[in-house]
Amino acid sequence: MQNRQLGTTGPHVSAIGLGCMGMSAMYGTGVDRAESIATIHAALDAGVTLLDTGDFYGMGHNELLINEALRTAPAAHRERALTSVKFGALRGPDGAWVGHDGRPAAIKNFLAYSLQRLGTDHIDIYRIARLDPAVPIEETVGAIAEAVQAGYVRHIGLSEVGAETIRRAAAVAPISDLQIEYSLVARGIEDEILPVCRELGIGLTPYGVLSRGLISGHWNRERTTDAQDFRNRAPRFQGENLDRNLELVEALRKIADARGVSVAQIAIAWVLAQGVRRSTAIVPLVGSRRRDQLAEALGALDVTLDADDLAAIEEAVPADAAAGARYPEAQMAALDSEKK
Numbered sequence: 001m002q003n004r005q006l007g008t009t010g011p012h013v014s015a016i017g018l019g020c021m022g023m024s025a026m027y028g029t030g031v032d033r034a035e036s037i038a039t040i041h042a043a044l045d046a047g048v049t050l051l052d053t054g055d056f057y058g059m060g061h062n063e064l065l066i067n068e069a070l071r072t073a074p075a076a077h078r079e080r081a082l083t084s085v086k087f088g089a090l091r092g093p094d095g096a097w098v099g100h101d102g103r104p105a106a107i108k109n110f111l112a113y114s115l116q117r118l119g120t121d122h123i124d125i126y127r128i129a130r131l132d133p134a135v136p137i138e139e140t141v142g143a144i145a146e147a148v149q150a151g152y153v154r155h156i157g158l159s160e161v162g163a164e165t166i167r168r169a170a171a172v173a174p175i176s177d178l179q180i181e182y183s184l185v186a187r188g189i190e191d192e193i194l195p196v197c198r199e200l201g202i203g204l205t206p207y208g209v210l211s212r213g214l215i216s217g218h219w220n221r222e223r224t225t226d227a228q229d230f231r232n233r234a235p236r237f238q239g240e241n242l243d244r245n246l247e248l249v250e251a252l253r254k255i256a257d258a259r260g261v262s263v264a265q266i267a268i269a270w271v272l273a274q275g276v277r278r279s280t281a282i283v284p285l286v287g288s289r290r291r292d293q294l295a296e297a298l299g300a301l302d303v304t305l306d307a308d309d310l311a312a313i314e315e316a317v318p319a320d321a322a323a324g325a326r327y328p329e330a331q332m333a334a335l336d337s338e339k340k
Ligand SMILES: NC(=O)c1ccc[n+]([C@@H]2O[C@H](COP(=O)([O-])OP(=O)(O)OC[C@H]3O[C@@H](n4cnc5c(N)ncnc54)[C@H](OP(=O)(O)O)[C@@H]3O)[C@@H](O)[C@H]2O)c1
Pocket: 018, 019, 020, 021, 022, 027, 052, 053, 054, 086, 129, 159, 160, 179, 180, 206, 207, 208, 209, 210, 211, 212, 213, 214, 216, 218, 264, 285, 286, 287, 288, 289, 292, 293, 294, 296, 297
């Protein structure tokens, strides 16, 4: 497995990271715990070192799952695993999203619970999931920097924030990486946010590189989702938007078929290729929750795309071609990265 350093000050991590969210939350209830753990083990075995989670993914469920997977992994794999944890999202007992909390005292509390659930004495990268509009980013990052000083956290990350917030955060303490949605159908970061990351020496750990399964090549109109599935409400998965977006996937499939690879592999390889093209460490977090999905996703590392390939892919899926916003309206409003 190739490695990349996240930014100029961040950790060295595998070229692809594993996002564990879907093993506990967001994509419906039909998740197999044993298969989730086997998937984490398979990822570690393949050389994946970066495991991403959030304390609010299943209200602690995801951190406890990672704890179990690491405890039952071979020692050598466990020792090289790095945890990236998001905090700050507030949930109700019914799962409702009820705000964000980036106050220093709250961060101490979130961190104490995460360390306990993960069964570790430190977190490798710690970040607030969404900017708390009531707390200046300087205070939030300053509180994480204190946790770094105290040895509880190794690196500071950011999530879904815009260029100005990135600059303000980086003025307080070194930032390893920005986590943000980036894919063939979510390219809004290319004009301003990506250049700021490059300028400040901040890496990128994009999520949604398969647009939550939409551009995996495995989604279709007949796919049913349960009430707990985010895709039930996600604009890109609805009605005419879905029809339009699946047309883009079919255009991509022609390119994948000609290369003898899968649509998901082309989509992930395109994101990987942006790292070279844009001189930034870009480490996609793939949301595989089964071993077959993981094997497919890691296969993207063997797909090299030259300038002609990239041009053909971008002709098949032009920037801004996707129909529908990437989040429902209320969640879009919470994204500092989307503020104009
Ligand atoms: N910072 C943030 O705001 C934020 C937001 C969201 C996620 N994240 C992080 O980023 C990670 C990745 O995000 P994501 O899960 O939304 O991204 P994703 O990789 O675009 O979507 C994952 C979904 O795609 C489908 N899929 C089909 N084939 C796949 C394959 N070969 N490999 C992987 N998935 C395949 C699966 O759905 P089915 O199993 O239903 O087919 C899977 O649940 C998350 O796990 C989380 O750690 C961060």
